[in-house]
Amino acid sequence: DQQVKQNSPSLSVQEGRISILNCDYTNSMFDYFLWYKKYPAEGPTFLISISSIKDKNEDGRFTVFLNKSAKHLSLHIVPSQPGDSAVYFCAARGSGAGSYQLTFGKGTKLSVIP
Amino acid sequence: EPEVTQTPSHQVTQMGQEVILRCVPISNHLYFYWYRQILGQKVEFLVSFYNNEISEKSEIFDDQFSVERPDGSNFTLKIRSTKLEDSAMYFCASSARRGANEKLFFGSGTQLSVL
Numbered sequence: 001d002q003q004v005k006q007n008s009p010s011l012s013v014q015e016g017r018i019s020i021l022n023c024d025y026t027n028s029m030f031d032y033f034l035w036y037k038k039y040p041a042e043g044p045t046f047l048i049s050i051s052s053i054k055d056k057n058e059d060g061r062f063t064v065f066l067n068k069s070a071k072h073l074s075l076h077i078v079p080s081q082p083g084d085s086a087v088y089f090c091a092a093r094g095s096g097a098g099s100y101q102l103t104f105g106k107g108t109k110l111s112v113i114p
Numbered sequence: 115e116p117e118v119t120q121t122p123s124h125q126v127t128q129m130g131q132e133v134i135l136r137c138v139p140i141s142n143h144l145y146f147y148w149y150r151q152i153l154g155q156k157v158e159f160l161v162s163f164y165n166n167e168i169s170e171k172s173e174i175f176d177d178q179f180s181v182e183r184p185d186g187s188n189f190t191l192k193i194r195s196t197k198l199e200d201s202a203m204y205f206c207a208s209s210a211r212r213g214a215n216e217k218l219f220f221g222s223g224t225q226l227s228v229l
Contacts, residue, residue, distance in 0.1 A: 004156075036220075043118070043205050043220030044157065051215070089157065093216075100145070100212055101159035101170055 003027045004092050006105035014113050019077040021108050023090030026071065030092040034102065035064060035075045038087045047088075048075070080112045116140045118221035120206050126227045127196055135191045135224045137206030146189045147207040147218065148181065150174070157205065163189065164212075196228045 005024045013019045021035075031052040036044035050057040050064045050073065057064050063076045077084055090105040119138040127133050139146050148160040161171040163181050180192045189208075193200055203225050207218040 032216075041222065043120075043207075043222045046217050046219065049215065049217070091157075099170065100162055100216065101147075101172065102149075102157075102218065103159070104157040106156045 003030075004090055004103050004105040006088075006090055006108050008108050009106070010109040010111070012111045012113060013080045015082055016079045019075075019080045019084065019110055019112065021075040021077075021088050021090075021110065023073045023075075023105055024071055025073075025092050027092070027094065027103070028071070029094045030103075032093040033064070033066060033073050034091045034093075035062075036089040036091060036104075037084075038089060038107070044089055077110075080110075082112050082114050085110055085112045116219075118206055118208055118219050120204075120221035120224050122224060123222065124225045124227070126229065129198055129228055130195050133193050133196055133226065135193075135204050135206075135226070137189045137191070137221055138187050139189055139206065139208030140210075140219055141187070143208035143210050143219070145169075145209045145212055145216075146181075146183070147209075148191045149205045149207060149220075150202040151205070151223075152199075152202040160191070160204075193226075196226075198228050201226055201228045 034049040035047040037047050038044045048062045050066050066073045087107040087109045089107045091102040121136045146163040151157045159172050161175045162169045178194045182190050203223045205223045206221045209218050
C-alpha cells in the first residue's frame with residue numbers, strides 16, 4: 001500500500017543549484033500535502049505545505065508545486081545549500097471527516113555537495 | 115523555540131515485556147499523535163488523541179497499544195507485550211489546531227529495540 005510514493009531514494013546536487021524532489025500520490029481524497037525534512041537522530045521538521053486548492057506555495061528558498069491532474073507534487077530548493085542535506089519526506093492528508101492522519105512517502109535523501 | 119520532548123531516546127526490552135514511551139508535547143498544543151518508522155520503511159501513523167480520548171487510530175494500533183495523558187503535560191504510549199516487530203523509531207507529535215494548514219511538530223523519537 002503505497003499511497004504516497006517518492007521514487008528517488010537519493011539525490012545529489014551541487015551547492016547553489018536547484019534541488020527538485022518529487023512525490024506522487026494515488027489517493028484522490030488527499031487534499032493537503034506537506035514536506036518534512038529529517039536530519040539523523042532528529043524527528044521530522046515541517047518545511048512547507050500546500051492545499052489542494054492551490055498549485056504553488058513559496059516560502060523563501062522552498063517552493064512546492066502541485067499538479068492535481070497528475071497527482072504529483074514537487075519541492076524545489078533554490079539555491080541549494082550544504083545544510084539542506086537531509087532526508088525529505090512527502091506527506092499527504094485526506095479530506096474525510098475526522099481524518100487527520102498523515103500518510104508519508106519513504107523519503108528522498110538529498111546530498112548537497114559544496 | 116518550543117519543542118516536543120521524548121524520553122528515553124533509546125529503549126531496549128525483552129519480547130513480551132511492557133514498555134512506556136513518554137512525550138511532552140508543546141505546552142499550548144491540543145492534538146497529539148504517535149507515529150513510528152521501522153528501519154528502512156516509511157513513517158506510519160499509529161494514533162491521534164484529543165480531549166482525553168483517541169480520535170483516530172490505524173490498524174497497527176491494536177489491543178497491545180494504549181495511550182494516555184496522565185497529567186497536563188505528558189503523553190504516553192504503552193505497549194503491553196512487546197513483539198520483535200515492534201522494534202522501530204517511535205515519534206510523538208503535537209499540533210495547536212486541526213483542519214486546514216495544521217502543522218505537526220515532531221519529537222526526536224524513541225528508538226525501541228525488542229530482543
